[in-house]
Amino acid sequence: MRHSQEEGHRPKWTLAVEMLDELARHGLRPPVLAADAGYGDNSQFRAALDERDVAYSVQLKGEALAHTSEAVPVEREWSGTGRCGRPPAGTPVYTDEPVSLARHVAATGRQDALTITWREGSKGSLTSQFVFLRVRPAGHRVPRNGEDGALPERWLIAEWPDDEPEPVTYWLSSLPATTSHADLVRYAKIRWRIEHDYRELKTGLGLDHFEGRSWQGWHRHVTLVTAAHLFLTLLRGDPKAAAPA
Numbered sequence: 001m002r003h004s005q006e007e008g009h010r011p012k013w014t015l016a017v018e019m020l021d022e023l024a025r026h027g028l029r030p031p032v033l034a035a036d037a038g039y040g041d042n043s044q045f046r047a048a049l050d051e052r053d054v055a056y057s058v059q060l061k062g063e064a065l066a067h068t069s070e071a072v073p074v075e076r077e078w079s080g081t082g083r084c085g086r087p088p089a090g091t092p093v094y095t096d097e098p099v100s101l102a103r104h105v106a107a108t109g110r111q112d113a114l115t116i117t118w119r120e121g122s123k124g125s126l127t128s129q130f131v132f133l134r135v136r137p138a139g140h141r142v143p144r145n146g147e148d149g150a151l152p153e154r155w156l157i158a159e160w161p162d163d164e165p166e167p168v169t170y171w172l173s174s175l176p177a178t179t180s181h182a183d184l185v186r187y188a189k190i191r192w193r194i195e196h197d198y199r200e201l202k203t204g205l206g207l208d209h210f211e212g213r214s215w216q217g218w219h220r221h222v223t224l225v226t227a228a229h230l231f232l233t234l235l236r237g238d239p240k241a242a243a244p245a
Contacts, residue, residue, distance in 0.1 A: 011042075012038070012039070013039050013042050013044065013045035013048075016035075016039065016045070017045070017048045017049075017052075020033075020049075020052060020054060021052075024052070029052075029053075029054060030054060031055065032055045032056065032057055032175065032187050032190075033049060033054050033055070033056040033057075033058075034056070034057050034058070034187060034188075034190045034191050034194065035056070035058045035059070035191075036058075036059050036191060037058075037059045037060050037061055039058055040058030040059045040060035040171070041060045041061055041064065043137070043139045043141045043142050044141055045058075046058065046137075046142075046172070046174075047141060047142060047143050049174070050143060050152065050174065051143070055173075055174050055175050056172075056173065056174050057157075057171055057172075057173040057174075057175065057184070057187040057188050057190070058171060058172055058173075059169060059170065059171050059188070059191075060101070060170055060171070060172055061101075061170065062100055062101050062102030062105075062158075062167065062170050063100050063101075063102065064100065064101050064137065064170075064172075065098035065099065065100060065101075065137070065138040065139065066098055066099070066100075066101055066104060066135040066136055066137045066138055066154075066156065067094055067096065067098050067135065067136040067138055067151065068104070068135060068136070069133075069134035069135055069136060069153050071094055071096060071136055071151075072094075072150070073092035073093055073094050073144075073148065073149045073150055073151075074092055074093065074094075074095060075092050076092065076093055092148065092149035092150075094138075094151075098138035101135070101156055101158070101170050102166070102167065102170070104133055104135055104156060105131050105133065105156070105158040105160070105170075106166070108131055108133060110129075110131075110160055112131055113129040113130060113131050113160050114129065114130055114131075114132070114181055115127060115128070115129050116128065116129075116130050116181060116182055116185045118182070118185045118186045118189045119186070119189070126189075128159055128161050129159070129160050129161055129162055130157055130158065130159055130160065130181070130185055131156075131157075131158045131160055131167070132155065132156070132157055132181055132184065133155075133156040133158075134153055134154070134155065134156070134177065135153070135154060135156045136150070136151040136152065136153055136154070137151065137152070137154055137172060138151065152174070153177070154172050154173060154174055155171075155172065155173040155174075155175060155177075155179070155184055156170065156171070156172060157170070157171040157172075157184050157185065157188050158170050158171075171188040173187065173188065175187065197229065197233075200229065200232075201225055201226075201229055205225045205228050205229055205232075206225060207222070207225045210222075
């Protein structure tokens with residue numbers, strides 16, 4: 001890790017990718033990466049995950065653009081008037097314009113929404129209605145298939161509760177096409193665990209109690225808090241651990 005005096009601003013998504021690369025150097029890789037729209041809206045971040053073969057389920061805004069899963073790119077037509085009389089270079093193009101994720105879901109309609117229960121909460125089962133579609137996210141920064149220039153096919157999950165006039169949340173997932181709807185929702189909603197762990201790190205283990213001024217001191221503090229959280233997590237998952245009195 002570089003010294004703080006040599007450190008400049010970098011977007012959070014690049015820091016997340018560096019963490020994944022560090023894990024990979026230790027032979028570790030998350031089975032699925034979950035993130036909020038602060039990361040999911042960034043096509044460069046999603047592309048970095050694809051390059052590393054890391055499956056993801058990320059939230060994003062309904063304004064993001066995508067083609068239908070059936071859309072097929074075609075070769076650019078040559079008018080015969082290009083530079084030096086040669087056909088234009090570049091990848092095949094889609095003849096139809098991409099539309100927003102919100103429009104894709106609206107076109108499908110609420111009648112195709114499925115009721116899914118993803119976990120038991122403190123006040124009972126957590127259940128809502130979801131629409132599932134296969135789409136091809138658009139954007140000039142989205143890597144294409146090298147063979148035919150096609151955009152990658154992804155899951156679009158939209159939560160559309162019965163009492164809401166339109167969907168309230170959207171996710172994109174690179175999980176396989178054979179993934180069950182229940183698993184897609186479970187991974188989309190797994191961020192509650194992240195928020196739970198972060199709250200425990202702060203309130204239970206003192207992550208936000210550091211009052212020093214040095215980078216080295218902060219690094220040591222965070223390392224010890226993280227190690228304590230790992231210990232508690234392993235202890236909770238141990239069936240032989242003694243239950244609290």
